[in-house]
Each structure stands twice: as structure tokens, then as C-alpha cells.
Amino acid sequence: MIGWLVFFFSLFIAMLGYASYRSYSKERTSDDFIFAGSNIGTILGFLTFSAALFSAFTFMGMPDFFRTHGVGAWIFLALSDALMVFFLIWFGFALRKRASINGYKGVAGLMKSCYGNSFAGYLVFASAFLFLIPYVAIQIRGISIFLDAAFPDMLPYWSWSALLVFIMLIYSEIGGLKAIVYSDAIQGVIMLTVIWIIGVTCLQMSGGLEAGLEKVSATNPDLLTLPGPKGLFTSPFLIASAIAIILIPVSQPQFTTRLVVMKNLKSVHRMAYAVGIFAMLVILPTAFIGLYGAIKYPDASTADFLTNALLFDQAVPVAALAVVGLFAACLSTTNAQIFALGTELRSLLSGSDKTNMRITKISIMVFSLIVLVFSTYMSDELVLLARVSFTGTSMIAPVVLGAVIFTKPPKSLIVLSTLALATFIASLLEIVPGKIAGQPIDYLMYGVLFIATAVIMITHSQTQKKQHATQS
Numbered sequence: 001m002i003g004w005l006v007f008f009f010s011l012f013i014a015m016l017g018y019a020s021y022r023s024y025s026k027e028r029t030s031d032d033f034i035f036a037g038s039n040i041g042t043i044l045g046f047l048t049f050s051a052a053l054f055s056a057f058t059f060m061g062m063p064d065f066f067r068t069h070g071v072g073a074w075i076f077l078a079l080s081d082a083l084m085v086f087f088l089i090w091f092g093f094a095l096r097k098r099a100s101i102n103g104y105k106g107v108a109g110l111m112k113s114c115y116g117n118s119f120a121g122y123l124v125f126a127s128a129f130l131f132l133i134p135y136v137a138i139q140i141r142g143i144s145i146f147l148d149a150a151f152p153d154m155l156p157y158w159s160w161s162a163l164l165v166f167i168m169l170i171y172s173e174i175g176g177l178k179a180i181v182y183s184d185a186i187q188g189v190i191m192l193t194v195i196w197i198i199g200v201t202c203l204q205m206s207g208g209l210e211a212g213l214e215k216v217s218a219t220n221p222d223l224l225t226l227p228g229p230k231g232l233f234t235s236p237f238l239i240a241s242a243i244a245i246i247l248i249p250v251s252q253p254q255f256t257t258r259l260v261v262m263k264n265l266k267s268v269h270r271m272a273y274a275v276g277i278f279a280m281l282v283i284l285p286t287a288f289i290g291l292y293g294a295i296k297y298p299d300a301s302t303a304d305f306l307t308n309a310l311l312f313d314q315a316v317p318v319a320a321l322a323v324v325g326l327f328a329a330c331l332s333t334t335n336a337q338i339f340a341l342g343t344e345l346r347s348l349l350s351g352s353d354k355t356n357m358r359i360t361k362i363s364i365m366v367f368s369l370i371v372l373v374f375s376t377y378m379s380d381e382l383v384l385l386a387r388v389s390f391t392g393t394s395m396i397a398p399v400v401l402g403a404v405i406f407t408k409p410p411k412s413l414i415v416l417s418t419l420a421l422a423t424f425i426a427s428l429l430e431i432v433p434g435k436i437a438g439q440p441i442d443y444l445m446y447g448v449l450f451i452a453t454a455v456i457m458i459t460h461s462q463t464q465k466k467q468h469a470t471q472s
Contacts, residue, residue: 001316001319001320004316004317004319004320004321005320005323005324007320008320008321008323008324009324009327012186012190012324012327012328013167015183015186016167016183016186019179019182019183019186020170020179020183022178022179022182035104035177035257035260035261039261039263040181040258040261040262040263040267041262041263041267042262042263042267042270042271042274043185044181044182044185045258045262045263045267045268045271046270046271046274046275046278047184047185047188047189048180048181048184048185048188048258048336049255049258049271049275050188050274050275050278050279050282051184051185051187051188051191051329051332051333051336052184052254052255052258052332052333052336052337053081053248053255053275053279053333054188054191054278054279054282054283054329055139055329055330055332055333055334058077058282058283058286058329059191059195059286059325059326059329060142060143060145060146060306060310060326061142061386062077062283062286062287062290063286063287063289063290063293063305063306063309064290064293064302064305064306065290066286066287066289066290066291066293066294067290067291067293067294067297067298067305068229068230069223069228069229069230069232069233070222070223070224070225070226070228070229070233070294071223071224071225071226071228071287072226072227072228072232072233072238073233073287073290074283074287075226075233075238076233076237076238076241077245077279077283078279078280078283078284079242080241080242080245080246081245081275081276081279081283082276082279082280083242083245083246084245084246084248084249085272085273085275085276085279087246087247087249088249088259088268088271088272088275089268089269089272091249091250091259091404092249092259092262092265092268092269092272093265093268094404094405095256095259095260095404096259096260096262096265096268098110098114098403098404099260101407102114104260105343105346105347106253106257106343106344106346106347106348107124107128107253107256107257107344107347107400108121108122108124108125108128108253108344108345108347108348109121109344109347109348110347110403111123111124111399111400111403112347112348114403114409115399115403115409115411115414117411117414118348119414120399120403120411120414121347121348122348123396123399123414123417123418123421124253124344124396124399124400125344125345125348126421127251127392127393127395127396127421128252128253128340128341128344128393129341130392130425131388131389131392131393132252132254132337132340132341132389132393133341133367133370133371133374134374134385134388134389135337135385135386135389136333136334136337136338136371136374137371137374137375138375138385138386138389139329139330139333139334140161140164140165140330140334140371140372140375141161141375141376142326142330143160143161143164143326143327143330144158144160144161144375145302145303145306146303146306146307146310146311146323146326147160147323147326148160148303158372158376161372161375161376162372164327164330164331164334165334165368165369165371165372167331168331168334168335168338168368169364169365169368176339177257177261177339177343180335180336180339183331183332183335184332184335184336186328187328187329187331187332188278188332190324190325190328190329191282191325191328191329191332192278192281192282193325194318194321194322194324194325194326195282195285195286195289195325196281196285197318197321198285198289198309198310198314198318198322199284199285199286199287199288199289200285200288201313201314201315201318202288202289202291202292202309202313203288203291203292205292205296205313206288206291206292206295209288209291212291212292212295213291215295216291216294216295219294219295219298220294220298223294236439236440236443237440237443239443239446240391240440240442240443240446241387241390243394243446244387244390244391244394244442245390247390247393247394247397248390248393248394250394250397250400250401251393251394251395251396251397251400252337252340252390252393253340253341253343253344254336254337254339254340256400257340257343289309289310292309293305293309296308296309297309310322310326311323334371338364338367338368338371339364341363341364341367342360342361342363342364342367343360345359345360345363346359346360346363388428391424391442392421392424392425392428395417395420395421395423395424395445395449396417396420396421397417397449398413398416398417398420398449398452398453398456399413399414399416399417401413401453402453402456402457405457406457406460406461406464408464409460410456410457410459410460412456413453413456413457416449416452416453416456420445420448420449423441423445424441424442424445427441427442
């Protein structure tokens with residue numbers, strides 16, 4: 001086992017080193033460092049987008065989610081991701097058009113420019129910081145749980161997290177976004193390959209799909225129906241989850257920036273279709289692993305189930321490759337999100353290029369240390385914690401959509417997004433009830449946000465038309 005681990009890790013680290021080497025340039029500007037020359041093609045674009053989107057929470061969280069909550073997990077993620085692809089096509093076009101007019105340094109900087117209001121930029125940055133830091137910590141927590149359970153006497157628990165953060169910092173500091181894009185491509189291919197090998201193996205050990213479903217039906221039939229054995233997959237939960245996932249490209253800057261740095265609009269559209277296919281391919285085998293867990297490890301803890309299903313029940317080379325695949329999946333998301341936070345901070349700065357570059361690099365290091373600390377306090381509910389992150393960042397979607405749609409967006413959208421973000425945070429802190437009239441607060445808030453945003457935008461559009469008519 002150790003020999004295979006050394007072999008696969010050496011190969012993986014060598015590929016990351018080569019990606020960093022290819023990306024490094026002494027003459028680069030801060031724009032080259034942050035935006036990779038804004039010349040990303042379709043293949044690299046869809047691999048970096050997919051690797052950032054599907055991470056340790058997919059590799060580890062989704063099998064456990066299927067095992068615990070049943071087939072509704074497919075509706076929760078796969079169908080929501082499919083809907084997101086259709087939204088990407090329109091949003092990519094509108095965003096790139098606005099970025100070409102106002103310039104693009106980051107989502108926060110774009111909001112500051114479009115609204116002529118610094119608070120709009122700080123609102124976007126605050127949302128990203130508050131919810132991406134915990135989300136990154138989830139990834140590190142997940143891989144640390146797995147590695148610590150798999151190799152209990154090799155390293156202290158915190159060492160696995162520190163090692164991952166250290167590797168991420170090295171190549172992102174050297175190569176910037178271009179190095180991250182190359183590494184994402186490597187990690188995306190590794191993750192997809194490994195998860196299918198393990199998924200097919202788990203399906204075979206379950207006796208095949210039909211036999212496996214019959215075993216689950218005999219022991220826990222609620223896993224095959226909605227809302228699931230724990231009643232999680234209610235209509236409000238699924239609708240709110242779908243909205244949060246669809247809005248990821250709007251509200252999470254690591255994805256928004258990837259749409260802007262693509263070579264052209266045609267590449268964006270091709271990337272969107274490829275991401276949809278990748279989503280189906282990467283989520284399907286997690287259902288097979290979850291099915292296997294529901295049959296063989298129905299009452300096991302998350303750590304015990306994952307270490308057995310992904311490691312001890314696999315052939316030695318596959319188990320070693322699984323460790324590398326999990327490490328790669330975690331790394332691809334953590335580097336994308338930490339780097340995005342540095343980008344957003346940089347977009348709000350007004351100093352010289354050299355000063356901005358230095359501050360950006362220092363901020364990436366600081367954010368990484370904060371994540372490292374947070375990862376020791378996160379729970380094991382990886383998927384549900386990820387959903388909180390999606391929902392939290394989506395609260396500022398109205399302000400971003402307003403900036404993308406209108407040349408002079410209504411500033412009332414800033415107020416609306418601020419109130420929505422504050423209310424959601426208050427609900428997490430239990431200052432505001434998590435349910436009102438028996439309905440989850442995020443579900444109710446999306447209804448209010450949809451109506452309020454529509455009213456504001458329609459009113460603003462009509463006002464602009466009247467002004468144009470008067471002027472002409």
C-alpha cells in the first residue's frame with residue numbers, strides 16, 4: 001500500500017510542479033497572475049470549472065448522503081446542476097458583455113464600478129469571505145477525516161490539513177490562476193477516473209444495480225422514496241437547494257471569474273455543455289458507492305463507512321489511487337476558492353500594480369491560515385454544510401444580476417441583498433427562527449427575493465424607458 005501511495009503521490013506532485021513551472025513568468029503583471037491572460041480554451045475551461053465545482057464534498061459527502069438519505073440525493077445535486085448549465089449559457093453572455101464595458105478585476109470590483117458605490121463591492125466580498133471560508137474548511141475537514149482514519153498512526157490529525165494547504169500555497173503563489181487551471185485539469189481527470197473505478201467496484205460488490213436495490217428495499221425501503229428515511233428531501237428543501245446551486249456562478253466568485261477569463265463566448269457555451277455532462281458522470285458513481293454503503297454499512301459512522309468503502313474494501317492499487325484522488329479533489333476546490341478571495345480583495349484595491357500583487361499574495365496566505373483553523377471545528381455533515389455555503393452566497397445574487405443586466409442598476413438591489421444576507425446569517429445564529437409557519441427560512445427568503453427583485457427590476461426598466469423617451 002505504501003509503495004503504491006508513494007508512486008501515485010510522486011506522479012501527482014510532479015504534474016503539479018510541471019504545471020507551476022509552465023505558468024511562471026518573471027514579467028507577468030497582476031492581471032496575468034490573477035486572470036491567466038484571459039485566454040482559457042474550452043477543454044481547460046470546463047475541467048477547471050468542473051474541478052472547482054465537484055470536490056471532496058462530492059467524492060466523500062455524496063456517497064454518505066446517498067447512504068443516509070436515499071435517492072433524493074440525485075435530485076438534490078444532479079438535476080440542480082443540469083439546470084445550472086442552462087443558466088450558465090445566458091449568464092456567461094450577459095456577464096462578459098458587462099465586463100467588456102466596465103472592465104473586470106473581480107466580482108466585487110465590478111459591483112463597485114457598476115453601482116458607483118463601494119459598499120456594493122464590500123458586500124460581495126463579505127459574502128464570499130463569510131461562506132467560502134467555511135466551505136473550504138469543509139473540504140479540508142473531509143480529507144483529514146479520511147486520511148486520519150485510514151492512517152491513524154502516520155501523522156497527527158492537523159498535519160494532513162497543513163500539508164494540503166502548504167501544497168496549495170506553493171503552486172498558486174508561483175503560477176497564479178494559470179497554474180490553478182492546469183492543476184484543476186489534472187485533478188478533474190484523476191477524480192473522474194478514480195470515482196468511476198470505485199463506483200463500479202462497489203456496484204459489483206452490491207450484486208449489481210437491480211440486486212442492490214432489492215436488498216435496500218428489504219432493509220430500508222425509505223431510502224428509495226421521497227422525502228427519505230429522515231424526511232430531508234421535502235419539496236421546499238429541494239426547491240431551495242436547486243435555486244442555491246443554480247445561482248452558484250452568480251454568487252461564488254471563483255466560478256464568475258472563470259466565465260470571464262474564457263477565450264470567447266463560444267468557448268463559454270461549449271464549457272457549459274461539458275460541465276453538464278461531467279456533472280452526470282461524476283455524481284452517478286457516488287450513488288453506487290452510497291448503495292453499497294446502505295447495504296453493508298448502514299449504521300457505521302461517516303469516517304468508518306468512507307475508509308472501508310473507498311480504501312479497505314478496494315484492491316491495493318485502487319485504494320492508493322483513491323487517496324490521491326481525494327487529495328486532488330480537495331485541492332482543486334480549496335485553491336480555487338482561496339485564490340478567488342484574494343482576487344476579490346485585489347479588485348477593491350487602488351494602489352500600484354506591484355503593491356496590489358504583494359497584498360494579494362499575502363491575503364491568500366492569511367485566508368489559508370484562517371481556513372486551516374476553521375477546518376478543526378467543522379462537523380462531518382459535508383454535504384449539508386456545503387449547501388449552507390451555496391445558500392449564503394446566493395443571498396447577494398440580486399445585486400450581481402442587477403449589475404449584469406442594467407447599465408445603471410438600481411441601488412435598491414444593494415439594500416435588498418444586504419437585508420437578505422443579514423437575515424440568513426441571523427437564522428444560522430438562531431437569532432431568527434430557522435422555520436416560519438413550518439417552512440424553511442431559505443425557501444421563504446427565495447420567494448421574497450424573487451418577487452422583490454422582479455418588482456425592482458421591472459420598475460427600474462420602465463423608469464429608464466420613460467427617461468429615454470423624454471430625452472428623445
